[in-house]
Every structure is written in structure tokens, then in C-alpha cells.
Amino acid sequence: MRKNKKTIKLSKQCRLIIEKDNKFKSMGVEVIFFGKFDYKKITIYSVLSRILANSNKMYPTMQLMNQRKEELYDATLDIVYKYWYQMAVLKFVGNFVNPKYVTSKTYEEDIFAFLAETIFNPNIQNHAFDNDLFNISKSYVYNEILLQKDQPSAYAMIALLKLLGNKKQAIAASVFGDKKVLNELTPSNLVDYYNELVQSPFDIYVYGDVQFSKIVRMIKKYFCFEPTRQRKKYLPSKAILPFQIASKKIYKDVSQAKLAIAYTTGIVFNDKNCYAMRVLNNLLGENQQSKLFIELREKQGLCYSIFSHFDSVYGMIYIYTGIPMNQVDKVIEEIDKQIQAIQNGEFSSLDMDRAKIDIISTLKKMKDNMFEYLNYEFRYSLYNENINLDEIINKYQEVTKKDIIHVAKKIQYKTHVVVTKKD
Amino acid sequence: MKQKKYKKINEKVYTFTLENQLKVYFIPRKGFQSKMAIIAAKFGSFYSQLNLKRNQETIKIPYGTAHFLEHRMFSIKNQDATELFSNLGASSNAYTSYTTTAYYFKCNDQFYENLDILLSMISSFDSSESQIENEKQIIIEELNMYKDNPYTKLMQTLYQNSYAVHPINQDVGGDEKSVKSIDKKILLACFDAYYQPANLALVIVGDLDLQELKDYLSKMTFFENKGQHQKIKKISFKNEPLSILKQKDIIQKDVSIPMFGMLFKLKPVLPKKMQLEYLKTEILLSYFFDASGIYTEEWLKQKIITSAIGYYHGMNIDLNYIIIYNINNKYENAINHILEVFDKKHFTMTLQDLNRIKNKLVGSILKEHESVEDLSKEYLAYLFDGMDYFEEIDILEQITLDDIRETYLSISNAPYSIAIERKDVK
Numbered sequence: 040m041r042k043n044k045k046t047i048k049l050s051k052q053c054r055l056i057i058e059k060d061n062k063f064k065s066m067g068v069e070v071i072f073f074g075k076f077d078y079k080k081i082t083i084y085s086v087l088s089r090i091l092a093n094s095n096k097m098y099p100t101m102q103l104m105n106q107r108k109e110e111l112y113d114a115t116l117d118i119v120y121k122y123w124y125q126m127a128v129l130k131f132v133g134n135f136v137n138p139k140y141v142t143s144k145t146y147e148e149d150i151f152a153f154l155a156e157t158i159f160n161p162n163i164q165n166h167a168f169d170n171d172l173f174n175i176s177k178s179y180v181y182n183e184i185l186l187q188k189d190q191p192s193a194y195a196m197i198a199l200l201k202l203l204g205n206k207k208q209a210i211a212a213s214v215f216g217d218k219k220v221l222n223e224l225t226p227s228n229l230v231d232y233y234n235e236l237v238q239s240p241f242d243i244y245v246y247g248d249v250q251f252s253k254i255v256r257m258i259k260k261y262f263c264f265e266p267t268r269q270r271k272k273y274l275p276s277k278a279i280l281p282f283q284i285a286s287k288k289i290y291k292d293v294s295q296a297k298l299a300i301a302y303t304t305g306i307v308f309n310d311k312n313c314y315a316m317r318v319l320n321n322l323l324g325e326n327q328q329s330k331l332f333i334e335l336r337e338k339q340g341l342c343y344s345i346f347s348h349f350d351s352v353y354g355m356i357y358i359y360t361g362i363p364m365n366q367v368d369k370v371i372e373e374i375d376k377q378i379q380a381i382q383n384g385e386f387s388s389l390d391m392d393r394a395k396i397d398i399i400s401t402l403k404k405m406k407d408n409m410f411e412y413l414n415y416e417f418r419y420s421l422y423n424e425n426i427n428l429d430e431i432i433n434k435y436q437e438v439t440k441k442d443i444i445h446v447a448k449k450i451q452y453k454t455h456v457v458v459t460k461k462d
Numbered sequence: 463m464k465q466k467k468y469k470k471i472n473e474k475v476y477t478f479t480l481e482n483q484l485k486v487y488f489i490p491r492k493g494f495q496s497k498m499a500i501i502a503a504k505f506g507s508f509y510s511q512l513n514l515k516r517n518q519e520t521i522k523i524p525y526g527t528a529h530f531l532e533h534r535m536f537s538i539k540n541q542d543a544t545e546l547f548s549n550l551g552a553s554s555n556a557y558t559s560y561t562t563t564a565y566y567f568k569c570n571d572q573f574y575e576n577l578d579i580l581l582s583m584i585s586s587f588d589s590s591e592s593q594i595e596n597e598k599q600i601i602i603e604e605l606n607m608y609k610d611n612p613y614t615k616l617m618q619t620l621y622q623n624s625y626a627v628h629p630i631n632q633d634v635g636g637d638e639k640s641v642k643s644i645d646k647k648i649l650l651a652c653f654d655a656y657y658q659p660a661n662l663a664l665v666i667v668g669d670l671d672l673q674e675l676k677d678y679l680s681k682m683t684f685f686e687n688k689g690q691h692q693k694i695k696k697i698s699f700k701n702e703p704l705s706i707l708k709q710k711d712i713i714q715k716d717v718s719i720p721m722f723g724m725l726f727k728l729k730p731v732l733p734k735k736m737q738l739e740y741l742k743t744e745i746l747l748s749y750f751f752d753a754s755g756i757y758t759e760e761w762l763k764q765k766i767i768t769s770a771i772g773y774y775h776g777m778n779i780d781l782n783y784i785i786i787y788n789i790n791n792k793y794e795n796a797i798n799h800i801l802e803v804f805d806k807k808h809f810t811m812t813l814q815d816l817n818r819i820k821n822k823l824v825g826s827i828l829k830e831h832e833s834v835e836d837l838s839k840e841y842l843a844y845l846f847d848g849m850d851y852f853e854e855i856d857i858l859e860q861i862t863l864d865d866i867r868e869t870y871l872s873i874s875n876a877p878y879s880i881a882i883e884r885k886d887v888k
Contacts, residue, residue: 062493064472064828093753101762105754109818113825136825140471175762182769182789185718191610292716295606328548337542340596343604361607389549396551403570404496407834 045251050265052240055258059249060406064140066247067409068133068150070158070262071417072239075273076127078207081120082180082216083232084129086224088118089176091131091233094162094169101172111150112136116157122209123352125273126421129236131158132410137248148257155261159237167226168233177224183215188291191458195297196359198289199456203279203301203355210279210353240270244417246409275421276307278354281451290461296367299359300374300455306446308351309422314434315442320349321394322386322443323377324358328393330377330386331358339373341366356450364459371455382447384440391440399432463676468852471828475841475852476672482685484659488675489667489841496834497573497668501584502564502842505531505656507634508697508779509561516651523652525629526601526636529558530644531652533597534589535565543583552576558634560778562846568835573670574678581684584662587653591646598641605635612717612883613787619881620725620785623708628699628781659685661694663845667838699780704729706879713883720884722797723787726804726876730782733848740775741858742869743784745819747773749811749866750803751786754818756810757803766792766799778847784873793882804874809867816866820858827854 043059074080098104108114117132135150143149162169188194197213204211243262245254281303306316324331324347335341345360362370380386405412405428419426464477478486491497510525535556536543547554552569565584567576589597608614618633625631635641666675706727715721731739750757751771761767767788774785790796802808831837844851 060493062491064831101753101759102755105752106818109754109822111821111825113822113829134829136828140824140828171763175759178762178765178768182719186789189612189717192607294609295603297610326548327544327553328542336600337596340599341603343600343607361603361610363603393548397548397553400551400553400570404568407494407496408832 047255049243049258049262052266052268052270053262053264054242055245055255056242057245057249057251057254059251060246060409061248063247063409064137066135066137066245066249067413068135068154068246069244069413070131070133070154070241071244072129072236072241073270074127074129074236074239075271076122076125076209078209078212078217079220080127080232081212081214082220083224083229084118084120085180085183085216086173086176086221087229087233087236088120088129089179090168090172090229091157091161092116092118093176094172095157096160096162097156099162099169101175107153111146111153112141114150114153116154123275123421124209124277126275127209127273134410139248147253151257151261159264161233163230163233166230168229170226173226173229177221180216180221181218184213184218184221187213187215191291191293191297192359192361194289194291195299195456195458196357198287198458199299199301199357199454202284202287202454202456203353237264238267240266240268244413246413276309276352276354278305278307279303279453281305281453283452284454286455286457289456289458291458293458293460295361296364296457296459297359297361298367298370298455298457299357300371301453302356302358302378302450303453304349304354304356304446304449306351306449307354308418309424310354312442312446313351315438315446317349317351317398318391318394318435318438319381319443319446320347320356321397322390323347323356323381326394326397328390330380330390331374334377335360335370335373341370341373355453367457367459375452378447378450382444382450384444386440386443388440391438391443395435395438398435402428402432402435471831471852471855473831473852478676478679480659480679480682482659484662484664484685486664486666486679487841487845488670488672489665489837490670490672491668491834491837494669494834495570496568497570497666497670498566498568498834498838499573499577499580499664499666500564500566500838500842501580501662501664502562502846503584503656504561504661504694504846505563505652506559506561507632507636508629508699509652509656510629510632510636512695512697514651514655516647516654521648521651523648524636524643525632525640526634527644527648527652528563529635530597530601530641531649532556532558532563532565533601534594534649535583535587537588537593538579538583538586539588543579546579547576550576550579554580559843560630560634562843564839564842566838573668574674577666577678581682584657585684587650587657589646589649594644594646594649598644601635601641602638605633605638605641608633608635612715612721615713615715616721616723616787616881616883617785619711619713620723620879623711623881624706624725624727624783624879626703626707628702630776630778630781655694658694663842665838665842665845667834667841697779702780704877706877708879710880711882712887713881714885714887715883716885717883719789719791720793720882721787721789722793722880722882723785724797724800724878724880726784726786726873726878728782728784728872728876730780731777736777736847737844737849737854737857738861738865739782739869740777741823741854742861742865743775744823745816745861746811746866746869746873747775747784747786748819748822749815757799761796761799767796771800797880804870806871806874809870811863811866813863816861816863820861823858824855827858
């Protein structure tokens with residue numbers, strides 16, 4: 040185990056992971072509750088997270104709670120529901136200033152007390168959340184559901200994912216929630232969901248310029264809580280099947296067409312071919328010299344930006360771009376040609392090395408952003424793997440051209456969405 | 463070389479002025495893997511419509527030229543600088559603002575090899591006519607992409623309805639017509655005039671050895687072939703009237719919920735006062751409209767608003783304004799409430815409020831220092847506006863309640879323009 044990292048078992052169901060890094064001027068704390076993906080919880084937790092982030096027993100109104108965050112030197116608290124196939128978590132992500140920079144001697148104690156109060160002592164009275172704050176939170180979520188259509192590029196991607204499963208499956212569910220689920224929520228039934236949440240097993244990650252003993256003492260003081268629910272294993276990935284499905288055209292008053300395409304690969308996070316697939320994705324459309332960027336933007340001037348993204352939860356590659364409305368068919372054809380070229384081995388060692396360097400460089404930089412690093416570490420932990428950046432880098436370095444051609448042959452077109460203007 | 467220390471925030475900056483007049487700023491970042499260099503020219507979209515002299519010819523700069531030049535500066539003698547950076551594991555990019563065009567790379571290793579590429583591309587213009595032609599469609603697609611963003615369209619409308627003379631009423635990238643009118647002659651004229659070392663600044667951030675950096679800079683030969691520096695004319699837009707052009711505008715846009723924006727046109731301030739002015743406004747608007755603000759929760763309860771109010775303070779050469787915006791079906795009611803806040807009678811801030819908001823700003827400023835990329839860009843932006851980014855907390859501490867009251871009254875007295883985006887405009 041590295042000297043700057045400690046993992047401590049807080050109870051049967053909960054762990055504390057502390058990583059010391061004295062270069063930061065702030066400290067990151069993540070409290071992560073584990074559970075099974077539930078479609079309804081996207082909406083439910085969206086409302087709940089707004090209520091919890093804006094009130095607790097000690098600071099029962101939005102104004103008082105947020106004034107307290109200001110007193111604590113811009114203490115930020117984001118609460119997010121993340122899910123990967125059957126696995127899901129609700130994360131409380133706190134970012135606080137490094138106590139070295141503040142005059143208050145009790146600052147560290149104050150922030151852990153505040154965080155614990157927010158999670159474990161919400162403003163519930165007579166088995167209901169405050170009605171006003173409930174309605175405010177509900178209206179925020181309602182607006183977000185409506186507004187997802189207003190950013191056409193993002194909307195093309197949301198619509199593409201929707202085609203890939205039924206709306207209750209994690210891959211296809213809108214991250215903004217569902218109006219029907221929202222309408223069924225009440226200040227009282229939300230308390231039941233909250234109670235279920237805090238009985239779930241959790242881990243706490245603390246990252247920054249910290250003293251181990253002090254953090255352990257404070258976590259034990261404020262987070263000494265034994266959940267009743269057992270820690271269970273849920274599948275965090277499953278490959279989407281390769282059969283084609285009908286594409287979709289959406290009409291909207293736009294200045295350029297937004298195109299989003301999905302391909303299956305059959306390769307997911309813990310597959311040994313995943314490293315080769317990430318290198319492939321990088322050279323196809325992730326790095327600044329990718330085949331798609333060079334061919335479609337630099338040579339043909341068809342777009343300003345084009346990207347591909349490898350989704351290792353479902354083994355999918357998504358490509359998205361904004362293009363002139365009369366060029367959609369041509370662009371789809373060109374993208375297909377670039378994929379075929381990789382399948383035929385038409386890429387140089389320089390292309391491959393550049394892709395590897397780009398990925399490795401990103402990995403090396405990861406520890407400059409504590410939350411990015413924590414996310415990465417957490418993804419590996421879902422597969423019971425400890426993160427070892429050197430080993431991961433080695434695996435990327437070992438990828439050969441043959442490996443890339445092998446995984447390229449697994450890529451199959453699934454479907455696409457075009458957001459465009461009516462003729 | 464000069465060294466400036468900022469004890470309270472544990473920062474220091476080394477400044478070098480090279481023989482060719484290029485200024486270099488180095489901010490050490492011990493323990494960070496990322497190293498970044500950003501070089502910028504004092505040349506942005508506000509320089510459009512000026513006349514430049516080149517080879518006895520007078521050339522008028524079309525709108526969008528600074529942005530176009532940014533797109534074409536990545537050519538180095540038939541090679542693509544982006545590719546050269548990528549080969550060395552660096553990521554690179556550029557951006558154009560109203561007064562600046564900046565180019566940067568970020569890497570872990572081979573910093574000086576990457577710096578060679580950056581300085582090489584910024585010290586010569588190597589694009590061919592066909593490359594310039596090809597770039598036009600790419601830029602037009604970029605402009606189309608921004609047009610589809612409801613927020614961008616709303617802001618552009620507010621600028622056009624508020625400013626008669628000031629070039630903020632034009633998009634940084636120009637429009638399709640102006641982009642098509644740009645050619646090699648125009649780009650070269652701008653390059654010659656504005657990409658002189660004296661008009662550039664280089665900011666370096668990362669865990670680098672100071673001596674190695676000094677050695678590199680002492681041997682650096684880029685810009686040697688640059689001819690005699692032309693004197694660069696300062697731009698100013700003092701003839702912009704204080705009044706606005708149009709009080710209210712309703713725009714057709716395919717949006718699910720109407721969005722409105724209100725631009726309050728304020729008197730411009732001197733560059734050295736901008737940092738103070740920015741912080742004062744931030745404190746005031748936070749006091750009113752943040753989640754901790756005195757109106758937000760109450761207005762949400764009363765359904766005057768159904769989502770957070772956003773605000774933005776813009777300052778630049780002869781320019782000072784704030785924009786308040788919100789997404790709202792009952793926008794007329796919300797607009798009236800906001801106008802009432804600025805009726806000169808609603809300033810109730812206490813010293814306790816002020817100190818609390820100052821605490822918040824100290825925290826957010828310290829957090830900003832953690833990202834090598836954000837720090838490099840922010841330091842440069844402040845530098846070009848004649849300010850010191852690391853003095854922000856000192857300036858903040860000096861702000862009094864009277865200062866905030868003064869800002870409140872200046873907003874209350876300012877002319878304003880309103881724009882509303884909705885989908886069913888008759």
C-alpha cells in the first residue's frame with residue numbers, strides 16, 4: 040500500500056479511504072452510498088439531492104443553509120446519482136478549502152460536522168420534508184426535463200441513447216428524470232426513499248493536504264453509523280447486442296444538423312481487449328489528430344468538431360458532430376469509411392503511438408484533479424480492482440496494431456439520430 | 463528577472479522581459495504533473511474595422527478576422543502544429559476573445575520541445591490560400607453551432623440592442639459574409655501588426671526548474687526575423703452613448719421555456735479599477751440572487767421564478783455592463799420584480815452579510831488556483847487587462863459596505879435593455 044493512502048474499515052458495511060496530497064489548496068470529500076439501479080430513482084434522487092443540499096435540521100431554509108456554506112469559505116456540496124448498468128450510487132461530493140488558508144481554528148471540524156448534519160439530519164418533520172422546499176426542488180427538476188431539448192447537440196445524444204433500450208434501462212433512461220415519476224412524488228413518500236438510502240452501505244473518500252489521524256478521528260466522530268442494508272454486488276457493465284435498429288430524425292429549428300451515431304463493440308470495462316478498444320477509439324475520434332478530425336474537418340471542411348466516445352459500460356462507441364444539413368448522408372458514409380480503414384489496418388504506427396501517448400498523458404495528469412482521480416479509482420473498485428496507474432499505463436503500451444485490428448472488426452453500426460430542420 | 467511573492471496565498475511569480483520585448487511570466491506549481499504555456503496577442507474581435515497599412519496598401523479588418531487568424535496559426539511550414547504537439551503527448555488549443563487571441567499547450571513531459579513548437583507557430587504565418595479557403599466552411603459551421611445555443615442568441619440580442627458603436631454588438635467570430643471576405647492579405651497584415659513580441663505575453667505554469675527556464679529563455683531565437691515594430695494604436699470606443707437602442711425585444715427561438723435577459727449599461731471604469739469593480743458587483747448580485755440571497759428562496763416559494771437567476775458582469779475597453787437572466791414562463795412578473803430590486807430603495811446589506819460573501823469569494827478564488835489550465839488562462843486575462851490575478855484577495859478585503867452601496871446605485875441608475883426568447887412569437 041502506498042504511504043500516502045490509507046483504507047480503514049469503519050464498520051461492517053462502511054470504509055474510509057484517505058489519500059494525502061499536499062499540493063492542493065482545497066480538500067475533496069466524497070460519501071458514496073451503494074445500491075441497485077432503479078429507473079425511478081433518477082427522478083427521486085434528483086429532487087432529494089436538491090432538498091438535502093439546501094437544508095438540514097440546523098439550517099432549515101435554503102437561504103440559511105447556503106449562507107452557512109459561504110461562511111465555510113465556499114463549501115460546495117453536489118449530490119449526484121451515478122449508475123452503470125445494474126450498479127448505482129448516490130454520491131455526496133464536498134469541496135472545502137484547505138484549512139491552512141483560513142483563520143478559523145475549528146474549520147476542519149466545522150466542515151465534517153456540516154457534511155454529516157446534511158446527510159444524516161435532514162429537515163424532516165412529521166415524516167415529511169418541508170413542503171416549500173419540496174415544491175421548489177420539484178419545479179427545478181421539471182424544468183430540467185423540459186430543457187433537455189433546448190441544447191440540440193446534447194439532445195441528439197439523449198435521443199440516441201433512448202433508442203438503445205427501453206426507457207427504464209440504465210442505458211436509455213434520461214438523466215434528467217421522468218415527469219410521471221415526478222408527479223407521483225410527495226414530501227412524505229420522499230422520506231421513505233431517504234430512509235432507505237441512509238440504511239445503505241457507504242464509503243467515504245477524503246483527498247487533499249490532510250492529516251490521517253485528524254481525519255480518522257473526525258470521521259469516527261461524525262460518521263459512526265451502521266447501515267442495516269447489506270453490501271451487494273451488482274453487475275456494473277453488460278455489452279449491448281449488435282443487431283441494427285431503425286434510425287431517427289428529429290425536427291427542430293436549428294442552424295446545422297446534429298448527428299449522433301452508435302456502434303456496438305461487445306467489449307466492456309473488464310474485458311482484456313478494453314485497452315486496445317480505448318486506443319482504437321482515441322485514434323478514431325478522440326485525439327486532436329484522429330482519423331475523423333483529419334478527414335472530415337481538416338480535409339473536407341464538413342464540420343467544426345467531431346468526436347468519438349467509447350462507453351465501456353455497454354461496449355458502445357458513440358460519434359457526434361454538427362454538420363451542414365445537406366451533408367448528413369455523406370458524413371455517415373465518411374465515418375463508416377474511417378472505421379473500415381481501421382478494420383483494414385490502414386493506420387500508421389505513428390497514429391497508434393500518438394493515441395497511446397494521448398491516453399497515457401491523460402492518465403498521468405489525473406492526479407492533478409482530485410475528483411477526476413477519485414472517479415477513476417472508484418470505477419476500478421466496482422470491479423474489485425485496486426487502481427495502479429503504472430500497471431494501467433503498461434497495458435496501454437503493450438497494445439499492438441494486431442490488437443487494434445482485432446477489436447476494430449467487432450465494431451458494428453447500431454443506429455443513429457439526426458436533429459435537423461424541416462425542409 | 464523579477465520575483466513577486468504573495469505570502470497569504472502561497473504563490474510567487476517570476477517575470478522576465480526578453481531583449482525582443484516579449485514578457486514571460488512563470489508561476490511554479492510544485493507537485494503537479496501538468497505543465498502549461500500560453501502565449502497571447504493583444505488582438506481580438508474589438509480590433510475589427512480598423513485600417514492597417516501594409517505594402518503601401520490600406521486594409522480594413524473585417525469582423526471575425528482575429529478568430530480566423532487563430533484558426534490558421536497552427537501551420538508551421540506545411541506542418542500542422544497540433545500534430546507536432548500530439549506527437550509529443552501534449553494537447554493544444556486556442557481561443558479568441560474581444561481583445562485577445564491566445565494559444566496554449568498542456569503536457570507532462572518534453573516541455574521545452576513543446577514550447578519550441580508554440581513559439582515557432584506564433585512567430586510566423588505559414589498558411590496557404592487554399593488552406594485559408596478550406597477554413598472558411600469550418601468557421602461557418604462553428605458559428606452555426608453557437609447559433610443553436612439559446613443563451614448565445616439571447617446575449618447577442620442584448621448587445622445589439624444596447625450598444626450603437628461599441629464592437630461588442632458584433633460576434634467574436636464575425637458572420638458568414640465577413641468570414642467569406644477574409645483572405646491571406648488581410649490575415650498577414652494583422653499578423654504583422656499584432657503578433658510582435660512587444661504585443662505578446664507568455665505565461666508558463668508548472669513544476670519546472672527555474673534555472674532551466676532561464677537558460678531556455680536566454681538562448682531563445684524566435685521572433686528574430688521580425689522587422690521593426692510598428693507602433694500599435696490603442697483602441698477606444700469613447701463615443702459610445704450611455705443610452706440604449708432598444709428597451710425590449712422578443713425573439714423567436716425553439717425553446718421549451720422562455721428565457722429572458724436584462725442588460726444594465728454601466729459607465730465604463732479605468733482598467734486598474736476593473737478588479738475592484740468586478741468584486742463589488744459579484745458581492746452585490748450574490749447577496750441578491752444566489753441561493754443564499756435575500757430574494758431567491760422567497761421568489762421561488764411565490765413562483766415568481768422557478769429556477770435560479772443567473773448573472774454576468776462584463777468589463778472591457780470602454781465597456782461595463784451586467785446581465786441578469788432567467789428561464790421563466792411568467793417572465794414579465796420576474797422582470798418587474800428584478801427592476802423593483804434596483805429602485806434605489808432595496809439596499810439592506812449588513813457588515814455580517816458582506817463578510818460572509820467575502821469568505822465565499824476567498825474560498826472560490828483559492829479553488830481556482832488548483833487547475834493549471836484555469837490558472838494560466840485567468841492570470842493572462844487579468845494581466846492583459848492591467849491587473850494582477852493574485853492580488854484579488856487583497857482587493858476583496860478592502861471592500862466596504864459603502865462600496866457595495868455605490869455599485870447598487872450605479873446599477874439602479876443605469877439604462878437597461880430586455881430580451882426575451884420564446885417559441886411562439888407572432
